[in-house]
Amino acid sequence: MFVSLEGPDGVGKTTQAALLAERLRATGLEVVQCREPGGTGLGERVRAVLLDPEATMGDRAEALLFAAARAELTEAVIAPALARGAWVVCDRFIDSSLVYQGLARGLGLESIRAVSLFATGGVLPARTLVLHGVDRRDDEPDRMEAAGADFHARVAEGFLELAALEPDRVRLIDARGSVDEVAARIEQALEDLRP
Numbered sequence: 761m762f763v764s765l766e767g768p769d770g771v772g773k774t775t776q777a778a779l780l781a782e783r784l785r786a787t788g789l790e791v792v793q794c795r796e797p798g799g800t801g802l803g804e805r806v807r808a809v810l811l812d813p814e815a816t817m818g819d820r821a822e823a824l825l826f827a828a829a830r831a832e833l834t835e836a837v838i839a840p841a842l843a844r845g846a847w848v849v850c851d852r853f854i855d856s857s858l859v860y861q862g863l864a865r866g867l868g869l870e871s872i873r874a875v876s877l878f879a880t881g882g883v884l885p886a887r888t889l890v891l892h893g894v895d896r897r898d899d900e901p902d903r904m905e906a907a908g909a910d911f912h913a914r915v916a917e918g919f920l921e922l923a924a925l926e927p928d929r930v931r932l933i934d935a936r937g938s939v940d941e942v943a944a945r946i947e948q949a950l951e952d953l954r955p
């Protein structure tokens with residue numbers, strides 16, 4: 761079973777991804793936890809370039825680098841894990857590209873969807889949890905976080921738009937409140953997928 765956690769920067773999804781993986785493991789399931797971009801030797805190197813505040817690149821190059829990292833992670837880690845019946849919990853996946861590059865950068869949802877599905881060979885999460893409603897960004901922004909308030913407003917809106925387009929797969933999770941309260945909302949949104 762493949763689950764991704766998504767949302768704007770600083771919404772708390774990395775904490776929740778780790779807690780979800782822990783809860784699933786406690787029930788005896790094999791869980792592979794990963795993050796995007798990253799999770800492979802190549803992916804971590806591409807991540808360093810993409811987030812380097814000193815790096816400059818055009819929007820299309822940026823989109824293709826995210827896609828390259830995703831292709832590697834899917835082939836080397838996610839597809840083999842799914843094939844042996846493990847759960848995969850991924851901190852960001854295709855929807856980050858749809859929102860950040862497709863909507864916020866303005867490259868278009870359909871072209872980014874096509875590039876991303878080419879990268880993953882069609883692999884998509886069974887459920888995507890979009891956390892929203894808070895901003896706990898710290899004060900040392902990486903290249904993406906430094907993209908400006910307008911850009912991040914488009915990102916926040918873009919995730920809501922995406923959830924409305926694919927309500928079955930993409931579920932909105934209110935990220936306000938305590939870590940435990942948010943975790944409980946996540947559990948509820950996965951109830952029908954649990955063994």
Ligand code: TMP
Pocket residue numbers: 769795796797826852853854856857858860861904905
């Ligand atoms: P994070 O893993 O710390 O959230 O940082 C990843 C940053 O990269 C974050 O700002 C979102 C951005 N991003 C994209 O713009 N497109 C993508 O496809 C992915 C996976 C991340």
